[in-house]
Amino acid sequence: QAAPPDTGAMLDVRPVGYVIGLLLVALGASMGVPMAVDLLDQNGHWSAFFEAGMLTMLSGLCLALACANAVRTRLSLQQTFLLTTGVWLAMPIFAALPFVFGATGSSYTDAFFEAMSGLTTTGSTVLSGLDDLPRGLLLWRGLLQWFGGIGVIVVAMVFLPELRVGGMQIFRSEGFDTMGKVLPRAAQISSQISTIYIGITIACALAYNAAGMGAFDAVVHAMTTVSTGGFANYDASFGAFQGPHEYIATVFMLGAALPFVLYVQLLNGAGQPLVRDSQVRAFLAVAAVLVGVTAGTLVVFGGMPVERAFREGLFNIASILTGTGYASVDYMQWGAFIITLFFFCGLIGGCAGSTSCSVKIFRYQILFAAMKAQIRRIHSPNGIFQARYDGRKVAEDVLSSVMAFFVLFVVTLGVFAVLLAMTGLDFLTAVSGAATAVANIGPGLGPIIGPAGNFAPLNDPAKWLLAAAMLIGRLELVVVYVLFTARFWRV
Amino acid sequence: QAAPPDTGAMLDVRPVGYVIGLLLVALGASMGVPMAVDLLDQNGHWSAFFEAGMLTMLSGLCLALACANAVRTRLSLQQTFLLTTGVWLAMPIFAALPFVFGATGSSYTDAFFEAMSGLTTTGSTVLSGLDDLPRGLLLWRGLLQWFGGIGVIVVAMVFLPELRVGGMQIFRSEGFDTMGKVLPRAAQISSQISTIYIGITIACALAYNAAGMGAFDAVVHAMTTVSTGGFANYDASFGAFQGPHEYIATVFMLGAALPFVLYVQLLNGAGQPLVRDSQVRAFLAVAAVLVGVTAGTLVVFGGMPVERAFREGLFNIASILTGTGYASVDYMQWGAFIITLFFFCGLIGGCAGSTSCSVKIFRYQILFAAMKAQIRRIHSPNGIFQARYDGRKVAEDVLSSVMAFFVLFVVTLGVFAVLLAMTGLDFLTAVSGAATAVANIGPGLGPIIGPAGNFAPLNDPAKWLLAAAMLIGRLELVVVYVLFTARFWRV
Ligand SMILES: [K+]
Ligand SMILES: [K+]
Numbered sequence: 001q002a003a004p005p006d007t008g009a010m011l012d013v014r015p016v017g018y019v020i021g022l023l024l025v026a027l028g029a030s031m032g033v034p035m036a037v038d039l040l041d042q043n044g045h046w047s048a049f050f051e052a053g054m055l056t057m058l059s060g061l062c063l064a065l066a067c068a069n070a071v072r073t074r075l076s077l078q079q080t081f082l083l084t085t086g087v088w089l090a091m092p093i094f095a096a097l098p099f100v101f102g103a104t105g106s107s108y109t110d111a112f113f114e115a116m117s118g119l120t121t122t123g124s125t126v127l128s129g130l131d132d133l134p135r136g137l138l139l140w141r142g143l144l145q146w147f148g149g150i151g152v153i154v155v156a157m158v159f160l161p162e163l164r165v166g167g168m169q170i171f172r173s174e175g176f177d178t179m180g181k182v183l184p185r186a187a188q189i190s191s192q193i194s195t196i197y198i199g200i201t202i203a204c205a206l207a208y209n210a211a212g213m214g215a216f217d218a219v220v221h222a223m224t225t226v227s228t229g230g231f232a233n234y235d236a237s238f239g240a241f242q243g244p245h246e247y248i249a250t251v252f253m254l255g256a257a258l259p260f261v262l263y264v265q266l267l268n269g270a271g272q273p274l275v276r277d278s279q280v281r282a283f284l285a286v287a288a289v290l291v292g293v294t295a296g297t298l299v300v301f302g303g304m305p306v307e308r309a310f311r312e313g314l315f316n317i318a319s320i321l322t323g324t325g326y327a328s329v330d331y332m333q334w335g336a337f338i339i340t341l342f343f344f345c346g347l348i349g350g351c352a353g354s355t356s357c358s359v360k361i362f363r364y365q366i367l368f369a370a371m372k373a374q375i376r377r378i379h380s381p382n383g384i385f386q387a388r389y390d391g392r393k394v395a396e397d398v399l400s401s402v403m404a405f406f407v408l409f410v411v412t413l414g415v416f417a418v419l420l421a422m423t424g425l426d427f428l429t430a431v432s433g434a435a436t437a438v439a440n441i442g443p444g445l446g447p448i449i450g451p452a453g454n455f456a457p458l459n460d461p462a463k464w465l466l467a468a469a470m471l472i473g474r475l476e477l478v479v480v481y482v483l484f485t486a487r488f489w490r491v
Numbered sequence: 492q493a494a495p496p497d498t499g500a501m502l503d504v505r506p507v508g509y510v511i512g513l514l515l516v517a518l519g520a521s522m523g524v525p526m527a528v529d530l531l532d533q534n535g536h537w538s539a540f541f542e543a544g545m546l547t548m549l550s551g552l553c554l555a556l557a558c559a560n561a562v563r564t565r566l567s568l569q570q571t572f573l574l575t576t577g578v579w580l581a582m583p584i585f586a587a588l589p590f591v592f593g594a595t596g597s598s599y600t601d602a603f604f605e606a607m608s609g610l611t612t613t614g615s616t617v618l619s620g621l622d623d624l625p626r627g628l629l630l631w632r633g634l635l636q637w638f639g640g641i642g643v644i645v646v647a648m649v650f651l652p653e654l655r656v657g658g659m660q661i662f663r664s665e666g667f668d669t670m671g672k673v674l675p676r677a678a679q680i681s682s683q684i685s686t687i688y689i690g691i692t693i694a695c696a697l698a699y700n701a702a703g704m705g706a707f708d709a710v711v712h713a714m715t716t717v718s719t720g721g722f723a724n725y726d727a728s729f730g731a732f733q734g735p736h737e738y739i740a741t742v743f744m745l746g747a748a749l750p751f752v753l754y755v756q757l758l759n760g761a762g763q764p765l766v767r768d769s770q771v772r773a774f775l776a777v778a779a780v781l782v783g784v785t786a787g788t789l790v791v792f793g794g795m796p797v798e799r800a801f802r803e804g805l806f807n808i809a810s811i812l813t814g815t816g817y818a819s820v821d822y823m824q825w826g827a828f829i830i831t832l833f834f835f836c837g838l839i840g841g842c843a844g845s846t847s848c849s850v851k852i853f854r855y856q857i858l859f860a861a862m863k864a865q866i867r868r869i870h871s872p873n874g875i876f877q878a879r880y881d882g883r884k885v886a887e888d889v890l891s892s893v894m895a896f897f898v899l900f901v902v903t904l905g906v907f908a909v910l911l912a913m914t915g916l917d918f919l920t921a922v923s924g925a926a927t928a929v930a931n932i933g934p935g936l937g938p939i940i941g942p943a944g945n946f947a948p949l950n951d952p953a954k955w956l957l958a959a960a961m962l963i964g965r966l967e968l969v970v971v972y973v974l975f976t977a978r979f980w981r982v
Contacts, residue, residue, distance in 0.1 A: 164868070340912035340921050344905040367898050374895045375973055377655070377888065396887065397868065403894035404865045407858050410901050414835040421831035427919065427936065430831050445918065482866055 011489050014070035016083045017063050019183070020090050024060025027091055028053045030143060031098065038136035045134040048102035056094040073183055077163065078488060084159050084479050087151070088471055092116040095144055099127075103134050109460045116467040118144030120474035121152065121355060123230030123325040123442030124449070124466065126456040130235050135216060141231045142220035149227025149355040150190070150197050152474065153260050156353045157193070158186045159479075166476040167363060167402035170389065171261075171353060196263045201226045204252045211244045225252045228355045230325030230442040237443075237451065238315070238326035246315040246328055254287065257322035257350025278390045279351045283361045290317045290345060294338060302334065320345045323357040325442020327451035339445060343432060346441045347409075357440035357474060359409055366394055366402045401478075408477045413438050416469045423462040433462070437469035502980050505561035507574045508554050510674070511581050515551025518582055519544045521634060522589065529627035536594050536625040543588035550585065564674055568654065569979060575650050575970050578642070579962055583607040586635055590618075594625050600951045607958040609635030611965035612643065612846060614721030614816040614933030615940070615957065617947040621726050626707060632722045633711035640718025640846040641681070641688050643965065644751050647844045648684070649677045650970075657967040658854060658893035661880065662752075662844060687754045692717045695743040702735045716743045719846045721816030721933040728934075728942065729806070729817035737806040737819055745778065748813035748841025769881045770842045774852045781808045781836060785829060793825065811836045814848045816933020818942030830936055834923060837932045838900075848931035848965060850900055857885055857893045892969075899968045904929050907960045914953040924953070928960035 031053035038046040075083065092115035099111035106114065110126045117124045118141055130138065160168035205222035209215055217233050221241075224231045234240040238249065262274040274280065295313035298304040304312075312329055319326045320342050331338060349358025369387035376385040387394040416434035425433065425448075432444035443451045448458070455463065472480045482488055522544035529537040566574065583606035590602035597605065601617045608615045609632055621629065651659035696713035700706055708724050712732075715722045725731040729740065753765040765771065786804035789795040795803075803820055810817045811833050822829060840849025860878035867876040878885040907925035916924065916939075923935035934942045939949070946954065963971045973979055 336915070336917045336921060337909070337912040339918050340909050343918070343922075344909055347905070367895075370891060371895050371899065374892060375969070375976055376978070400861060400890065400894070401865060403891070403898065404858075404862050406901075407894065407897055408862065410897075414838070418828070418831050418835055421828040424827070426827045427830050427834070430827060431834075431922075478866070485866055487867070 011076075011078050011082070012070060013079075013082060014067035015072040015075055016079050016086055017067035018071050019083055020086050021060045021062070021064025021067060023087060024063065024090060024094060025057050026060075027094060027147075028056030028058075028060060030147070031056065031140070033143065034098070034136035034140040037139050038134055041135055043134045043136075045103050045136055048098050049136060049140070051101050052094070052097035055097060059094065075183060080159060080163060081479060081482055081488070084155060084163070084475055085471075085483055088119065088475060091119050091147075092467070095119060098137065098140050102137050104137060107460075109463050110456070113455065113463045113467050114141070115144060116470050117442075118229065118231060119148040119151070120440050120470040121145050121148045121227045121229040121323075121357070122437060122440040122470045122474075123224070124436065124444075124455050124470075125231065126454065126458075126463070128235055128454050128456060130233055138220055138233045139216075142223040142229075145227040145229025145231055146201070146223035148474075149229060149256070150194060152227075152355055152357075153193055153197070153353065154186050154190050155475070157189050157261060160476060163479065164397065164401065165478045166405035167366060167398045168352065168476070169401065170362070170366075170394070170398045192264055193260055196260060196267065197226065200252065200255065200263075204248070207248045207252075208241075208245060211248055213241060213245060221249075222252075225249055225324065225326075226256050226355070228253060228256050228322045228324040228350070228357070230319070230323075232326060235454075238319075238328045242328055243311075246311050249326065250315050250318045253318045253322045253324045253326075254284070256324075257283065257354045257356040259351045259353035261353050279362045279365065282365055283351050286348065286361070287317060287321055290321065290341070294341065297338060298334065316342070317345065320441060321348060322350045323439060323441045325436070327443055330450070330452040332445065332447075332450045332452065343435065343445060346435060346439050349439065359406060359439075362389070363402050363405060365389055366399065367406065369394065370399055370403070405477065408481070409438065409473075412469070412472060412477060416465060419465055420462055423459050423465065425458065425462055429458075433458075433466060434469060437466040438473035440470060440473050502567075502569050502573070503561060504570075504573060505558040506563040506566060507570050507577055508558035509562050510574055511577050512551045512553070512555030512558060514578060515554065515581060515585060516548050517551075518585060518638075519547030519549075519551060521638070522547065522631070524634065525589070525627035525631040528630050529625055532626055534625045534627075536627055539589050539593035540627060540631070542592050543585070546588060547585040566674060571650060571654060572970060572973055572979070575646060575654070575966055576962075576974055579610065579966060582610050582638075583958075586610060586631075589628065589631050593628050595628060598951075600954050601947070604946065604954045604958050605632070606635060607961050608933075609720065609722060610639040610642070611931050611961040612636050612639045612718045612720040612814075612848070613928060613931040613961045613965075614715070615927065615935075615946050615961075616722065617945065617949075617954070619726055619945050619947060621724055629711055629724045630707075633714040633720075636718040636720025636722055637692070637714035639965075640720060640747070641685060643718075643846055643848075644684055644688070644844065645677050645681050646966070648680050648752060651967060654970065655888065655892065656969045657896035658857060658889045659843065659967070660892065661853070661857075661885070661889045683755055684751055687751060687758065688717065691743065691746065691754075695739070698739045698743075699732075699736060702739055704732060704736060712740075713743075716740055716815065716817075717747045717846070719744060719747050719813045719815040719841070719848070721810070721814075723817060726945075729810075729819045733819055734802075737802050740817065741806050741809045744809045744813045744815045744817075745775070747815075748774065748845045748847040750842045750844035752844050770853045770856065773856055774842050777839065777852070778808060778812055781812065781832070785832065788829060789825065807833070808836065811932060812839060813841045814930060814932045816927070818934055821941070821943040823936065823938070823941045823943065834926065834936060837926060837930050840930065850897060850930075853880070854893045854896060856880055857890060858897060860885065861890055861894070896968065899972070900929065900964075903960070903963060903968060907956060910956055911953055914950050914956065916949065916953055920949075924949075924957060925960060928957040929964035931961060931964050 031049040035046045035049035092112055095115035096111035099106040099114050100108055113126050161171045201222050204225055205218045208218035220233055232238055258280055265273045291314045294317050295309045298309035299306055315328050316331055349360040350356025352360050352362045366389050369389055373385040373387045413434050417431045420430035420433055428446040429448050433449055436444045449455055522540045526537045526540035583603055586606035587602035590597040590605050591599055604617050652662050692713050695716055696709045699709035711724055723729055749771055756764045782805045785808050786800045789800035790797055806819050807822055840851040841847025843851050843853045857880050860880055864876040864878045904925050908922045911921035911924055919937040920939050924940055927935045940946055
């Protein structure tokens, strides 16, 4: 592709604005769904969605029209970066409106936090009294996470490999020229993946329903399970559904943390990639070990009955590891070992190309392969050793992107923790809050934002910081940071 | 150099044993110094050093004699690795004895912890009632850190660049063939550096004395300042010496965290390298910003008088940043922001080739340069951009060593935190304990191991874990980890 010559001109943001405008129209239109629910319930809350929907659609329409004279199917690399961050910034601005206009009557800060937490599939909440909210708002929270989940899969499958961010270029489709053609490719992938995503969600909802969960709860929780989002319809989070529901949720949480491209292959009749994928195997192995350790600790040191220890260990480890963030019990009561284990667990994450978040399994695999190569090089300084992933050599730029991701992840976590402490939070709340936001998990640690707590008591600056951390974490850091470089804005 | 052919034989450990034996003899002999002090004091405690010294010298002699038929001046790479870890493991085993035999009457666990904490210049202590200890034992603690400090400089200047560990190969002396000749080179460097090290220590002791500190305290604190060790002669740590002493300590702590090779050049009449070194400039800039933020917070939010806020901010930031770990006040009382800031501060560290520890400034410089190159590459996927350090291109193997170091550092910290929590420590104690040990700082956070606390109440497994973490951190992780690979032990 021929790059345009450097004219010293500013980046043309209109093609980006056009796409964001259209997506806002779609977001506004989707508010019709919870509106319909509130209309059916005759609870008098439908107007909040009507107002928010109108405002969103009109704003989106204006933006799209203003940019309509510069529509492109080929986006430049800069425009692709800008689009990715722009979408995740514009959506919550409007998705927040129903929380302001509706029964929650939230401040805009709280509403934006809730919307960002939803769309980034983080699942931290500032709302309490969930059990008594109108069903429209509960459905809206579920929908936000569900949209966020499919959005993230598309970003991970199309945008990130194209942008060569965080080592995701390792998942570029070979022999497929996507350069500049992210929009058509995104549309194509979305339609393939959507079928699977909707199918899994329906299966999850049916399973929940069969186990005894009411139809509405089953649908909303299926949406927040499959997106590894973690919003629940009850203040007790998933504690309202102990027993068989926990096993069902575990299956779907783990399933949602696998690379969705493998499901596409499975649908096309190729089941082997799913079974043989090294990332999937490593992920399931890590999960098995962690569940064993947790359940063992609960039985041996906590004196818990074996089935309950296994079930609660399984559910809560799957919830943290996939970054879903449901809690079926207050695991702050399980002692310091499990709390510390869960904290570092959250920094592992699921597989790339799924709805899960955090550092992700494939990056650890690449990092450990690189270290193995390093140690070999130490033994034989004149030998040439290259890290291998899934049997293939890891290209140098993949390796350095992965390492840059890891360093940025840790430094980002540290900086946000210090900034959060600056707003007045205590050490545990600040550090675990930064981690849970950057890794898009949901609950933090401690009495305030822990699994039995809520983000409502935090001050406003802390809420904005956490919302920013969620966005940065969800878009794999570099996608956001690159916008802050002066070089970026030059054509 | 011609590598010997692979014979399937085991590594010859005798040349390593020989050197360790000789160093043990020297360690045992050095116990004569505190013995002399206790003899002069006529406090009846000299016999502990006599017994420990005899035992150490005899053990060292036996080891040296047993290995004497395989003395080499050229060590293989494996032998060099083994020597580095072996020295830091063998020394504390014997250096612990005076704490067992002497007035403290410590358990061997406590004694080993104290000795390892000393020789790794960590400075965490299990001893209380320091104010009433015989002076011999106080001097022994100071000596351990002082030996550890010079040892670490030699390792950083000779061994690590040779071993190509953690990116330290960037500091290889050009045009100087050290391959295999680490022992002669170490002897040569040691004698050059020792002069400077002793000179700085004397200057520090004189300055402390001039400011009013007693002669004995001045000598011991000079030894633990220049080694960025942080052992103090009083339970109140450096709190016994508020005022001018804090300024003096700051100057020498910061000075001890600069690359010692620059002092060699300064002695040879070249002062420019010290002033122009990019690592030194970055380190001082980071320190200045952190002091400003801390002092500002104390004045604005704590209502502290300006001089006191500046002095205490300066001293305690310098203490954490250089990894010295003195505390002049209980900064746990300074609020969550400063606590969180100090925690992450400790993960920065001083300059390479100094007595300080943790990740170190040059690694962050290289990591950020690599990220800058990454972002440039994102803009122009076909361009070739390389990270630069100090004006020169960073070789790929340096970059990947630095990144591997960082990843290992974070993962090690996480694993030790989880293991410490498993022994029953609370989250804050486990996480800050792991960090303070791996980064060789000294105090942790919280009521138990915080600046006003002590490591004595911890359980024995936790103490052994922390001692292991100190060793691993002090030897830049890879040096220790490489011994756990099966490949290492093959010739
Ligand atoms: K989540
Ligand atoms: K120290």
